[in-house]
Amino acid sequence: MVNKRVDQPTGTETVGHEWDGIEELNTPLPRWWLWTFYLTIVFAIGYVIAFPAWPMIDRATTGYLGWSSRGQLAEEMSVADQARASVREQLAQVPIERLSDNSELLQKAVAGGAAAFKVNCVQCHGSGAAGSHELGYPNLNDDDWLWGGDLKTIEYTLTHGIRQPGDEGTRTSAMPPFAGAFNPQQLDALVSHVLSLSGKEKPNAAGASLFADNCAACHGAGGEGNRSLGAPRLNDAIWLRGSSREALKQQILQPRMGVMPHWQGRLDPVTIKMLAAYVHSLGGGEDFVEVAADPEVKVDEQP
Missing domain, CATH: 1.20.5 (Single alpha-helices involved in coiled-coils or other helix-helix interfaces)
Known part of the structure; x- marks a missing residue:
């Protein structure tokens, strides 16, 4: 082209375009x-x-x-389903009280239970299983159990629930209301004695007498509780409804009784077993104890 020339400073030929004195060098890629x-x-x-x-x-x-990405996902899901099916088959065959004998299977059960807990249980017990004093949802991380904390007992509680209408096997306990049974001085003395059982206050003789007459039949003379009745232990520092004097007075006068739904029919037995394994692993799980002295005596939880 006529306008092409060689740029003197660089020695490169131009492309022949010029605008306002600016030219483009023909530099190849x-x-x-x-x-x-x-x-x-x-x-x-x-x-x-x-x-x-x-x-x-x-x-x-x-x-x-x-x-296709959908086909690849379907293949991966199929492989995962087959792996889960194998684990579920093993879990279905192993009695829950023997689950701890197989550490690898127990670990898989805990992982599956953690997933099921997030879907079904966090609404009440919280994502960290810490529960709520205000609402009466128990903390599952501690070692205080109303009915027992071994794998088999937890599985039973999950299966039948607590005070679940229509389930003949549900856990049931009822504390009678004592409204009108004590005058204010007696109520204060009783509360002081209950708090003294866990070292929160000094012993109170009048309260101890009232406790022995009205409370010891279920909670035990020393406040150790009774799991066969679902009566809570009072001599530790763990409280379901709170440990303030006001909270204790309210629970004595007008007891608040919670309800936990049963999960049989909603969840399959293997999922319930995995849930029990997860709850047991949170920190307060107890060893399973088998009573064999009398053939008529069935398996029981720890005292």
Whole structure:
């Protein structure tokens, strides 16, 4: 072209374009860049042929290889389902009280139970299983159990619930209301004695007498509780409804009794078993104790 010339400072030919005194140098692209560009074109053509690429009305071109992300996901899900099915079969065959004999299977059960807990239990017990004093949801991380904390007992509680209407096997306990049974001085003395059982206050003789006459039949003379009745232990520092004097007075005068739904029929037995394993693993789980002295005596939880 007529306008082409060689730029003197660089020794490079111009492309012949000039605007306001500015000219463009005819500098060719590096060879490696060109070959890379050509390779991307070849790759793009190969990809369009081999994989789904062109969208249509209700689907996309299938591609020569027949691959799809949905198909790959389905395969991976199938493999995972098969692995879970194998674990579930093993769990179904192992009695829950023997689950701790197989540490690997127990670990898998705990992992499955953790997932089930997030779906079914966090609404009441919280994501960290700490419960709530205000609402009466127990903390599952401590070692205080109304009915027992071994694997079999936890499984039973999950299966039948607490005060679940319509379930003959449900855990049931009822503390009678003592409204009108004590005058204010007697109520204060009784509360002081209950608090003294866990070292929160000094002993109170009048309160001890009232406790022996009205409370010891269920809670024990020393406040040790009674798991066969679901009567809570009073001589530790763990309280379901709070440990303030006001909270104790309210519970004595007008007891608040919670309800936990049963999970049989909602969850399959293996999932309940995994849930029991997870709850047991939170920190307060107890060893299973088998009573064999009398053949008529059935398996029982720890005292």
